Amino acid sequence: MLEVKNLKVHLDTASGIVKAVDGVSFHVKAGETVGIVGESGSGKSVLAHSLMQLNPVPPATYPQGEIIFENRNLLDLKEKELRKIRGNEIAMIFQDPMSSLNPVFKIGNQLMEAIRTHQSMSRQNAEEKALELLKDVGIPDPKSRLNDYPHQFSGGMRQRVLIAIALACQPKLLIADEPTTALDVTIQAQILELMKDIQKKYGTAIIIITHDLGVVAQLADRVLVMYSGRIVEEGITGDIFYHTSMPYTWSLLRSLPRLDSDIHQRLKSIQGQPPNLVDPPKGCNFSPRCPFVTEQCLEVDPSLVDRGNGHRAACILSESEYEERKHEIQDIEREGVEQ
Secondary structure, three states, rough: OOOEEEEEEEEEOOOEEEEEEEEEEEEEEEOOOOEEOOOOOOOHHHHHHHHOEEEEEEEEEOOOOOEEOOOEEEEOHHHHHHHEEOOOEEEEEEEOOOOOOOOOOOOOHHHHHHHHHHHHOOOOHHHHHHHHHHOOOOOHHHHHHOOOHHOOHHHHHHHHHHHHHHHOOOOOOEEEEEOOOOHHHHHHHHHHHHHHHHHHHHHEEEEEEOOOHHHHHHHHHEEEEOOEEEEEEEHHHHHHHHOOOHHHHHHHHHHHOOOOOOOOOOOOOOOOOOOOOOOOOOOOOOHHHOOOOOOHHHOOOOEEEEEEEEEEEEOOOHHHHHHHHHHHHHHHHHHHHOO
C-alpha cells in the first residue's frame, strides 16, 4: 500500500540545514500495523508529517526520495490532489488531543466537516454518520455530545473524537502520532484497544509513532527503530524485543522496567545526548553513546544489514561479535550488583 524510498527531509534553520529524515526506506502492507519508535528528536514526527505532506515548505525541503501510495508518488502531486488524499485515503491522529480540536466549533460540526469535505452527503446523512462514528469510538450518549465543545470533553474523550474524525472517510492508512502521550495509563490501554477494534472492523493499515516501546509491543506487527533521522533497526515485533541486533535498540530496552528482570538490577539510561543533525559525527551516529563502540565505528557509517527473517540492523558488528559484547557487559554489571 505504501512504500517510502530513500526519503530525505531537510529543515532550513538559522543554525544550518537539519537533516531531520536522512535516507529512510520502508513499506506498509494493507491491514498491517507498523510501529516507529525512537527518542525525542529522532525524526519520527517529521517523517509522519512527510507522508501527508504537512511539513511547511519552507523551511522543509525534500531533496531526495519517493513516497509511493498506491502507485502515486505523493511528492509529485499538487496541493489540490493532496487534499483529496488527506483525510480521505490517508488520515492522521495528531499528537496532542488537548489542542488538536478547534475550541470554537462543536464536536458535531468538526466531524461533519471531515465527512462532507470528501463525500457527497446531505447534512442529515453526515450527522447520522457522525453519530455512528462516536458510537464506534465509545463516546457515551453521542447524540447530545455532538453539540458539545472540546473543552467539555476529558483528554481521553478528545482523543476518541480525534480518532472518529480520522476514521470519518474510512481511510486505507491511519497514521497515529504519539496517540497516548498525554493520557494516563488506564486511558492509554482503552485507546490502544480501540485502535485494535477499529483495525479489525475497517481493515485499516496503521502507522503508530511513539517513544513508548510498551505501546508498540501491544499494537505493532513490525517495528522500525529511528535514531538521528535514520532507521537503525527493523523487524517483526518479537525479533526487535527479544533478538535485538543494534546497540541503540538494546540500550532503549534496558532503560525500561520489566517484570521478568532481576529486581536488584538498576535501569540503564543511555548516556550522552542525541547528535547534532546539522553536523552529525563521523562514522556511526550512535558511536559517541554506544557501549559496544570500536575504533572502526568512529570511521564507518553503517548501512542496514540483513539478519534474516526480514530483520535488518545498522551495525558493523557481526551477530556473534554483538552477542559476545552484550554478554561481556551483562557479566560486568552482574558482578557489580553482587558486590
